[in-house]
Amino acid sequence: MLARITANEPAISGVLVPPADKSISHRALLFALLAEGTSRLEHLSTAHDVGATARMIELFGASVTGGGAETRITSPGLWGLREAADVVDMENSGTGVRLGIGVATLVPGITVFTGDTSLRQRPMARVLGPLRQLEASIWGRGGDAMLPVVVRGGKLKSGTVDLRIASAQVKSALLLAGLGIDGPVHVTEPVLTRPHTEELLELAGVALEESYTADGAHRVTIRGPAQPSPLTYSIPGDPSAAAFFVVAAAVIPEANLRVDGVYLGPTRSGFLDVLGTMGAAIERGDSDLVVEGTRLSGTVVQGLAIPSLIDEIPILCVGAAFAEGTSAFRDAGELRVKESDRIEATARLLEAFGVGVETFDDGLVVHGGLRPGSLRGKRRCISARLDHRIAMAGAILGLIAGGVTDIEGIETVATSYPGFFDDLRRLGSATVEIGEFDERDRP
C-alpha cells in the first residue's frame, strides 16, 4: 500500500493520546499466560506484533477475550501450559519471539517458532546462547543463528549469565525462563535496559533482587520456581509511538502539541533528553508533555544513552535534519539488526530529501540545515523497507519538509501503531491519501 503525504505549510497542533505501549503489552500477555486464573488488561495495544503474542499465548493454553478497553485472559498458568498444536508464527515481532522462546522452555513438548521475511533474518543466537548456558534444549536455522527455532521444554539449571549486549529482550527471556527453574538465575546487563519485565514480575508478586556493579552494570536475580499471580493492569501510552509527533512538533515553527498518558520512565525517554540538549521546548509532566516548535541545534548521541532511545533514532535523525549543524549517532550498531538495517534505511530516507548523511558500522552523522516547508513543489518516493519506524519517520519528514512524499509498503505501520495515519491527519497540516502502489507512480 502507498501513502501520499502532501504538505504545503507544515503545521502540527492538538492533543495526542498515544497507542498503548507495545513492549509492556507483550509482557502483560505473557504474564497473563503464566498466571493461573483470569487477568484483566486495560488498553492492551492493538499493534499487529502484540496480536502475534496473543495468538502465541492461546496456542500455549490461554483464552483471550474482549479487547479495546478491557482484555480478559484466562490461563491454566505456568504448571498447566500446553504444547502448541502448530508452528508459532511471530510475524514481524522481535520482542514477541525472543520473549516467547524464553517462555517455551517452560512448555512441555516442543515449540517451533517462525516469522515473516524480516524476522527470519534477525539474529536469534543472542537469546539461544544465554538460554543454553542454563542448559535449555534449543536449536535454530543457520547454526543456531536465525528462525525457525525449535525449543524442547524441560527443567533448566540455575546459574549466572553475563550479557554482553544491552538487550531487554534477552534479559526478559532469561527472567521468564527463570520462573520454572529450581534456584536462582542471575542476569547481568551492561546497562539498565527497559525494566518492564521486572516491573510486571513485581506486580505479579514474584520477588526479584536488583543491584548495580561498580562499573554501572545492572544485575537482577530471580529465584524460581515461582508462578506469577493474575494481573489487573492498565497499559500506559507508548513513548516510541509518541516520539514521531513530538519530533514533528519540536521543529515545526508555531507547533503546539500536547501528549497525554505516555510512559516516561528513564529507560524509555532518552529521546526527550536528546531533544532537550538540542534546544527543544518540551515541558515534561509525570505522564504528559507539551511541545512547542523551535529551531534545534546538532548534537552527539552515543554510549550508555543508546539503549534508552534505540527505537527513536530514525525519528531523531529526522529532527537532526532540521537542526542547525551536524548530529552524530554512534555506538548504535544494534540498528543494523532491527526490522530493517535502520542505519542504511534512515540514510536513504534522508538522502531522498537532499539531506547529507554519512554512515558507519555503528551509526550515522546527519548534516542539518533543512528548513521546514522548503521542499514545497518537489516530489519523492521512498520505501518503508518492511519497517514500521522507517515508514513513520518518512511520513513525518514529508510533513515537515513539504511537497509530495510517496511511501510504499505503509501497511507495516500496523506493527506498532495502527492509527498512525489517522493521528497524522488529525494533528498535522498534510493531506494523507492511502491507496494501492503502482510502479508507474515512482518518480
Ligand SMILES: O=C(O)C1=C[C@@H](OP(=O)(O)O)[C@@H](O)[C@H](O)C1
Ligand atoms: O524488550 C523490548 O520490548 C524491546 C527491546 C529493544 O530491543 P533489544 O532487546 O534487541 O535491544 C527494542 O529495540 C525493541 O523495540 C523492544
Ligand SMILES: C=C(OP(=O)(O)O)C(=O)O
Ligand atoms: C525493534 C522493534 O521491535 P521488535 O524488536 O520487537 O521487532 C521496534 O519496535 O522498533
